[in-house]
Amino acid sequence: MSGNELAGSVVGIIGGHGWMGRALGLALLNQGLVSPRQLVVSSRSGGDAYNAWPKVRCVNDNHDLLALADLVVLSVRPDQLPALDLPVGDKPVISLLAMVSSAELARKTGSGRIIRAMPNAAAQIGEAYMPWHASAATSRADRAAAQQLLSSCGKARELATEQDLDYMTALTGAGPAFPALLASAMLAHAKQKGISDAIAFEAVMQTLVGGSRLLEHLNADPEDMVNRLIEYRGTTAQGLQCMMDNGFQSIVLSGLEAAYQAAKP
Incomplete structure (x- = not known):
């Protein structure tokens, strides 16, 4: 992809004041990928997310948005989709909904370009991982525009199959939820040992964030790092071995499998 694939296109975000729609809209504006006049958002609740961009068109009726937009982004909850009337026609549609298949989206919108x-x-801080899959009817230009649009909030990657996307919904769609669960357990243990709330929070957050950044920087296999630390036979090895012996990996696999089964349309 080269240049601005969104140049000249009007992007319409249905649900543009929600957490993801807002993050995406503001990222596109802040990075200059679209001008304010190229962005139109609809929302039932409204909001002040675009006050700094008065030329952004905010509408209450999705039909008004569809009349203006060249590319439509669906950023609503899956349970809200059945109530929406979305005569998109032959425009490309980028759906951010879990558990809604491309076939169902095509029936709902009338577009095959899904x-x-x-x-x-993590899209809120530009650090999301955004896997995506395109239907067969999408053009090369559609896919290039999607890559650029989604990359505005982090790292975007096209996947080979829709089934892969369903799995990634479980693996990456949870975002900070899985690290937050680990952080919560670590905080609870630190507090049990008498560490103050402020110091415990600071220590746990820095440990998780710093460790993650180190893994990314080293670009190494995490399993290799675990094995090296176990072989060192220090305090870390004792903690790791105990967690592994008590089924840590099995619990993580079971949790991911449960999320994956729930993510299937």
């Missing part, structure tokens, strides 16, 4: 993507909450 791109399903799975965001996560």
